[in-house]
Amino acid sequence: MDHSSIRASNIDVKRLNRNRVFRYINRHGRLSKPEIAQALGMSSPTVLFITNELIEKGLLREEGEFESSGGRKAKAISPNHDARFAFGLDITCNHLGVVLTNLSGVVIKHIRKKKRFENTGQYWQFLAESLTSFKSDTSVADEKILGVGIALPGIIDMRRRRLTYSHVLNVFDVPCEEISRDIPFPVAFTNDANAAALAELNNRQDYTQAIYLSLSNSVGGAIIFRKDQFLGQKRDDDAWQNDNLLIGDNFKGGEIGHMALIPGGKQCYCGKRGCFDSYGNAKILSQFTDGNLEAFFRRLQEGEPAFKAEWERYLDNLAYMINNLRMLADCKVIVGGYVGGFIESYLEDLKARLRFLDTFGDDGSYVEACTYRFEASALGAALLHIEAYINTI
Ligand SMILES: [Zn+2]
Incomplete structure (x- = not known):
């Protein structure tokens, strides 16, 4: 290794450390320097140097002190989210x-x-x-x-x-x-x-692989395949998704809506018959309440039998598709989109269907509601x- 590459790798390490410190504080909020050093396994002088650097750049700020039971009080460091x-x-x-x-x-x-x-x-x-x-x-x-x-x-x-x-x-x-x-x-x-x-x-931060199923007025999907954070190079805006989603050869990866659920079934707007979109989009439900999905779920909660029957049918189809996705990738399936915003109260019903369909012993706990509604x-x-x-x- 020549001197220039040793120097380059030192710069990379510094940058990596700075990035880790910023990300940690950015995520966790108000912290003391000893807490940061301990969480990231860094020395106190390194954390001191980096936090000073980031304060100077306007990305962190000192914000009061932590209570101490004796000795010097630790200064609190907070992220400046509005930078x-x-x-x-x-x-x-x-x-x-x-x-x-x-x-x-x-x-x-x-x-x-x-x-x-x-x-x-x-x-x-x-x-x-x-x-x-x-x-x-x-x-x-x-x-x-x-x-x-x-x-x-x-x-x-x-x-x-x-x-x-x-x-x-x-x-x-x-x-x-x-x-x-x-x-x-x-x-x-x-x-x-x-x-x-x-x-x-x-x-x-708790998973590396998942399939996100977006049940909005059309059905979409995304395959999350998380790699380590890339650091130290100038990247395009697209780089983050390219590195963490399975985009495919032609940027079509995850088009779950146009996977066939029922061969020869309902006509899909894409031109094919029987696509999952025709059974899983939010309009399948909201068509009964003038396009208002919230109203559909309200009437479902009120126990109207016709709404219950539609919902049961919808859940049956959804369970079939989720079971397919689980067989394909053996990972978490996150139910999102417009319907995902209401699914939490019905997750147990969905899991029961998934258990019924599963012949490999999965209990359905891999299915989750989206966190952003x-x-x-x-x-x-x-x-x-x-x-x-x-x-x-
Ligand atoms: Zn289609």
């Missing part, structure tokens, strides 16, 4: 969701507007105007904005930066630059279900910028 911000947009067929997040990665503010999607310049302008008016309500300074993430219900070709397919929006081969043309910040694009999976991934896709899209930035710390 940077990112926005996320979730484009659906009939709505636009907008969120603001900061380095904490949680939703600080969100709105949802009713607006029918159109493949027109007017619609792209509407996106930019919605963002501008939302931003002006937040008082976030422009220099703190890392960028905007846009989630779409379709296949995004990240190499060519094009929305190649969206059956839901009825558009094909639209350049991403066209969609973001009026937005004056760096823009990253992602599939909506992938984005929602990234939001879950960011919130949960609102605007998960918009948040996940915004997190592309947050994660890319944290990676450079």
